[in-house]
Amino acid sequence: DQQVKQNSPSLSVQEGRISILNCDYTNSMFDYFLWYKKYPAEGPTFLISISSIKDKNEDGRFTVFLNKSAKHLSLHIVPSQPGDSAVYFCAARGRGADGLTFGKGTHLIIQP
Amino acid sequence: DVKVTQSSRYLVKRTGEKVFLECVQDMDHENMFWYRQDPGLGLRLIYFSYDVKMKEKGDIPEGYSVSREKKERFSLILESASTNQTSMYLCASSSSEYYGYTFGSGTRLTVV
Numbered sequence: 001d002q003q004v005k006q007n008s009p010s011l012s013v014q015e016g017r018i019s020i021l022n023c024d025y026t027n028s029m030f031d032y033f034l035w036y037k038k039y040p041a042e043g044p045t046f047l048i049s050i051s052s053i054k055d056k057n058e059d060g061r062f063t064v065f066l067n068k069s070a071k072h073l074s075l076h077i078v079p080s081q082p083g084d085s086a087v088y089f090c091a092a093r094g095r096g097a098d099g100l101t102f103g104k105g106t107h108l109i110i111q112p
Numbered sequence: 113d114v115k116v117t118q119s120s121r122y123l124v125k126r127t128g129e130k131v132f133l134e135c136v137q138d139m140d141h142e143n144m145f146w147y148r149q150d151p152g153l154g155l156r157l158i159y160f161s162y163d164v165k166m167k168e169k170g171d172i173p174e175g176y177s178v179s180r181e182k183k184e185r186f187s188l189i190l191e192s193a194s195t196n197q198t199s200m201y202l203c204a205s206s207s208s209e210y211y212g213y214t215f216g217s218g219t220r221l222t223v224v
Contacts, residue, residue: 009152032211041121043202043215044155089155093211099145100213104154 003027004092006103014111019077021106023090026071030092034100035064035075038087047088048075077108085110115139118203118216125223131190133219135203143206144186145213146170146178148199155202161186193223 005024013019023033031052036044050057050064050073057064063076077084090103119134137144145160147170157170159178167178175197179187186205190197200220204213 006154034212036215038149041200041218041220043116043118043204043217044213045215046212049212099143099157099160100211102147102155104152 002104003030004090004101004103006088006090006106008106009104010107010109012109012111013080015082016079019075019080019084019108019110021075021077021088021090021108023073023075023103024071025073025092027092027094027101028071029094030101032093033064033066033073034091034093035062036089036091036102038089038105044089080108080110082110082112084108116203116205116214116216118201118219120219121217123219123221125190125193125221127194127223129190129193129223131193131221131223133188133190133201133203133221135186135188135205135216136184137186137205137214138184139205139207139214140183141205141207141214142183143208144180145204145206146176146186146188147202147204148172149202149218150199158188195223197221198223 034049035047037047038044066073087105089105091100116137146158147155161180177189202218203216206213
């Protein structure tokens with residue numbers, strides 16, 4: 001049973017517009033969430049994270065929103081740039097656990 | 113800067129061969145992980161280790177084994193490579209103080 005779900009395998013957005021990537025989770029024990037970005041033939045790199053005690057975290061063009069009651073988080077990228085084209089993984093960590101649970105990823109394509 | 117180094121970027125092996133994938137991290141992290149990434153399946157955990165000589169099975173350990181003789185090195189072993197083990201293999205490490213992972217660049221393994 002998938003505990004972290006990214007229901008959109010791919011997303012196409014025009015350059016300069018906002019990209020919104022969504023992630024849902026089922027485990028209420030998750031207390032920390034992260035987003036990773038992955039280019040082809042490279043390892044994932046950390047992008048941004050949020051603790052469950054917050055509902056928003058911002059870093060430059062990237063903002064992550066957390067809605068605990070809906071068990072939903074989203075990553076907003078604004079404005080979207082060609083270099084943002086990559087696969088984005090949502091990940092979650094449970095209280096007392098050391099490992100991360102990953103979603104299946106969303107392939108973001110930024111069109112010129 | 114934390115660095116996780118995987119010994120090979122690309123590898124081609126024959127069916128039935130024993131394959132070693134090496135991973136080294138330089139930040140004294142306690143935890144190390146091996147994942148494989150396949151299209152549409154996301155990141156799947158093969159094995160992980162919380163300490164030297166300790167190992168735990170992940171979600172898909174069949175056909176794999178691991179070795180952690182030193183804290184900085186975590187090896188993934190394919191006992192008898194098969195074509196369904198053709199994949200991108202990713203090593204990651206983390207410390208107990210920080211929730212995120214640092215990933216290596218990945219090894220693209222092709223079994224023919």
